Amino acid sequence: MSIQETAKALRKRTVSSVELTRDSLRRIATLDPSLRAFITVTEEVAENQARQADQDLAAGLDRGPLQGIPVAVKDVFCTVGIPTTCGSKLFAGHLPAHDAAVVERLKTAGAVIVGKTNMHELAYGVTSANPHFGTVRNPWDLERIAGGSSGGSGSAVAAGLVQMAMGSDTGGSIRIPASFCGTVGLKPSFGRVSRYGVLPLDFSLDHMGPMTRCVRDAALTLNALAGFDPRDETSSRRLVEPYLPPEPVTIQGVRIGLPENFYFERISSAVAGAVKRAARLAEEAGAVVATIRVPDIPHLNTVGRIILLCEAAATMERYLHRREDFGPDVLALLDQGRLIPATDYINAQRMRRVLRQEFQSVWKQVDCLFTPAAPTSAPKIGQMTIDLGETEDIRIASTRLVRAVNVLGVPAMSLPCGFDEQGLPLGLQIIGPSFREAFILKVGAAIEDALGLTKRRPPV
Numbered sequence: 025m026s027i028q029e030t031a032k033a034l035r036k037r038t039v040s041s042v043e044l045t046r047d048s049l050r051r052i053a054t055l056d057p058s059l060r061a062f063i064t065v066t067e068e069v070a071e072n073q074a075r076q077a078d079q080d081l082a083a084g085l086d087r088g089p090l091q092g093i094p095v096a097v098k099d100v101f102c103t104v105g106i107p108t109t110c111g112s113k114l115f116a117g118h119l120p121a122h123d124a125a126v127v128e129r130l131k132t133a134g135a136v137i138v139g140k141t142n143m144h145e146l147a148y149g150v151t152s153a154n155p156h157f158g159t160v161r162n163p164w165d166l167e168r169i170a171g172g173s174s175g176g177s178g179s180a181v182a183a184g185l186v187q188m189a190m191g192s193d194t195g196g197s198i199r200i201p202a203s204f205c206g207t208v209g210l211k212p213s214f215g216r217v218s219r220y221g222v223l224p225l226d227f228s229l230d231h232m233g234p235m236t237r238c239v240r241d242a243a244l245t246l247n248a249l250a251g252f253d254p255r256d257e258t259s260s261r262r263l264v265e266p267y268l269p270p271e272p273v274t275i276q277g278v279r280i281g282l283p284e285n286f287y288f289e290r291i292s293s294a295v296a297g298a299v300k301r302a303a304r305l306a307e308e309a310g311a312v313v314a315t316i317r318v319p320d321i322p323h324l325n326t327v328g329r330i331i332l333l334c335e336a337a338a339t340m341e342r343y344l345h346r347r348e349d350f351g352p353d354v355l356a357l358l359d360q361g362r363l364i365p366a367t368d369y370i371n372a373q374r375m376r377r378v379l380r381q382e383f384q385s386v387w388k389q390v391d392c393l394f395t396p397a398a399p400t401s402a403p404k405i406g407q408m409t410i411d412l413g414e415t416e417d418i419r420i421a422s423t424r425l426v427r428a429v430n431v432l433g434v435p436a437m438s439l440p441c442g443f444d445e446q447g448l449p450l451g452l453q454i455i456g457p458s459f460r461e462a463f464i465l466k467v468g469a470a471i472e473d474a475l476g477l478t479k480r481r482p483p484v
Contacts, residue, residue: 026478027187027241031089034081041081041092045074045136048094051185052138055484058166060158061179063099064107065139070094073136080134089244091134096189098177099140100147101127102221110223111143111154111173113349124221125253126190126232133248141176141189145351147225148336148358149173150200150422151405155351159405162205163482164448168402171201171422177235178205183484188245192222193231195332196426199438202235203451204402206440206482208468209235210242213459214433215260217246218253226335228258229328229430238478239439239468243267246461260459267462269469276310278467281390284315286322287425290412291399298442298450299396305474306394306467316389319382324428327379330364330372331431337361376431383432387457392464396425397438397451425453435461439468440477 025033033039049067056062077092102108102120109115123131130137142160144152152160152175160175162168163183170179174191178201181189191198193211202209210233217232224230234245246267253259282288282303288296303313337344337358344362347355386393399412399421410421429436434457441452452471456464472478 026238027089027093027236027244030093030187031091034092041074041077041136042071044092045070045094045138048138048186051183055183055185059161059163059179059183059484060142061160061176061183061185062096062139063109063111063142063157063176066106066137069106070136070138077134077136087132087134088248090130090248093135093188094138094186095130095135096139096141096177096180096186097127097130097137098143098174098189098191100143100192100223101190102223103127103137103140106140108140108223110147111145111157113156114343114346115223120221122221125218125255126249127221129249138186141174141180143176144173145354146340147173147192147194147197148354150196150419152176152201153405161405162402163484164206165402168404168448169204171204171402173197174235175201178202178207178209181205181207181235181237182482184481188234188236188241191233191235193233193430194226194229195328195430196423198233198235199397199426199436199451199453200422202438203397204449206449207235207237208239208242208437208439209233210246210437210461211429211435212246212250212461213260213435215258216435216459216461217249218256218259220253220255224339226332226339228335229332231430239437239465239472240268242437243269243465262459265462267465269466273466273470273473274310275306275467275470278306278311278392279390280306280311280313280467281316281386281393282313283318283393283395285317287395290414290416291396292401292412292444294442294444295396295398295400295450299394299452302441302452302471302475303394305471309470309474314390316386318386318393319379321428323375324379324431325424327372327376328427328431330368331376333357333361334364334369380432391456392467393455395453395455397453398422399425401444401446401448401450429455434458435464437464437468439472441471441475
């Protein structure tokens, strides 16, 4: 069931939050030894929250559609009295004295938090092959990666362990696992969801967002999360709008752009076919689809890599004397960041402003862009390179189509748009102008309705 359907069942008393939560905990106990989607499971806390949700609903206190719904949060979000490790030995035993803003808002909405999800160490990678807590596995094929860095959240949602899991996204870390695991992953605009109480990776690229089974569930979650937070200096005061798309939803007259440059280069034929099929369905629903030339995405990606290398190294500077506590891939990236001259970082930030201005021309021509979210389906665990016309490192290939969006700070969402010949899910990325989350959710809901893939489940 979707969150909407479950919320209705809770209010009809055909199911209780305690029953839902115990079922979630049973599935975690059964499946997580194979999936490694969780670092910490909070059975007692979840049971207490579920009982409270049932009592509140019985008393007529309705906190909204997330009330009583089992959810999880990536282990970058501080949780009072519950370990928050960021997937790292550096923070072993760290028990925060406060909740992250996202956790506060989930609790206010009555959600039941069943645990903290596994991830790529320090949120700095795409495989979620964590050397300290185990490799997260993809429920569609246990020999394949779940993506990263929010791999545990993607795996947990895809396998039905929870109905929503929070992720963080610095260079694609929500959308990559969403694409590989066949879930919806929403990266809101920069400043839309508070970053207070999140263990940071990057000062100017980090975004927080939900991963769900369907678009409307992501919209319901964003309704609970979005809004100004004075504790986060990057938080936007822009008014929050209702995000839930109507049923039925119309996209008549919506202008959708299919990039003629960059985004359809070096991708699998299955990905290209699935994304273009989604565009045809949009046309059949009344949208206007046109090819469009987008600004210099390779340059944006270079800017993003330089900024991330420098800012991540600065974030972790105080811990770098503990070299034995880092995984080798993360340590190598942090060392690279320390070698980049300050002039390169400053020039990257200058070029970021120029390219942001150039990208404004796109929104004068179209209302949103359709692109692939990842160039292929999930690679195998341990696979280091991929060949799609030329050999590429897995990290570079996986972030190639999503990293630029973080540099721009605009909203983007990955949703399932098909399956390849091996039965592995493929992702469509919808990109929109700043603070147009409601719009891209509406377009995404229309495509999701037309594709009819939400009932398809992994074999676990």
